[in-house]
Amino acid sequence: MAEHDHxxxxxxxxxxxxxxxxLGTVDHLDGERIKLTRADSPQAEDGQGGKHHYIPxxxxxxxxxxxxxxxxxxxNAxxxxxxAE
Structure with missing residues (x-):
């Protein structure tokens, strides 16, 4: 697969x-990861609020x-x- 211009x-x-x-909405590109907005974050299993997530x-x-x-x-993604911490 060809490298994409991120x-x-x-x-x-x-x-x-x-x-x-x-899956989500792009917050910004962080190196080789895509940071998703917190608003689109799936709720954590323990009911805690959304967090920023990164995908490769x-x-x-x-x-x-x-x-x-x-x-x-x-x-799968x-x-x-x-x-994010």
Whole structure:
């Protein structure tokens, strides 16, 4: 797979899995990770409020208009979330 120019990824873009399921909204690009907005964060299992999550930019399959499409399904990508401290 070709390397993508991650500079095309901008804040407020929608992030969707390969299955078309909405995963989050881009807060900003942080090196080789995409930081998602806290508003889109899945609730933690213990009921705590949302946190910023990061997904590896390497999961990006394409950037089409204002949508970042991943090579993984939304559920698989969510398993790779890194929580911000």
């Amino acid at each position: 500079s095309a990824i901008k804040e407020h873009m929608n992030v969707v899995g390969a299955d078309g399921v909405h 930019a390497g999961l990006v399959a394409s950037v089409d208009g204002d949508t970042v499409r991943l090579s993984a399904t939304a559920a 969510a398993e790779l979330f890194e929580e």
